[in-house]
Amino acid sequence: MRLSRDKINLLSHRVADAVAEIDEVVFKEDRNTVRLAALEILTKWLRKEEEIDQAARQKIESQVRQIPEGGEEWDILYRRYYEEELQILAGGQSFPGARGGTL
Numbered sequence: 001m002r003l004s005r006d007k008i009n010l011l012s013h014r015v016a017d018a019v020a021e022i023d024e025v026v027f028k029e030d031r032n033t034v035r036l037a038a039l040e041i042l043t044k045w046l047r048k049e050e051e052i053d054q055a056a057r058q059k060i061e062s063q064v065r066q067i068p069e070g071g072e073e074w075d076i077l078y079r080r081y082y083e084e085e086l087q088i089l090a091g092g093q094s095f096p097g098a099r100g101g102t103l
Contacts, residue, residue, distance in 0.1 A: 002046075052086060
């Protein structure tokens with residue numbers, strides 16, 4: 001999923017705010033340091049998600065016959081290949097609720 005820098009920044013603020021509202025949580029660093037850490041994690045995760053998306057698309061494009069994007073077959077293959085790439089990333093673990101079916 002592609003998000004603008006502003007949206008990622010907004011999410012990092014919301015993460016820091018949500019964590020700060022938890023009574024059991026005490027920051028060892030200032031809130032901005034926590035926000036920056038959340039920003040870095042979100043950015044890395046979204047970058048990795050883009051790599052997974054591209055790998056799934058590349059697998060579909062490498063098929064012997066052309067499969068048009070948006071069709072049922074393309075969607076099925078995309079979910080399958082996306083899930084395979086997620087499992088490779090996760091070392092074979094399955095994640096219920098994934099975009100591709102298991103994250």
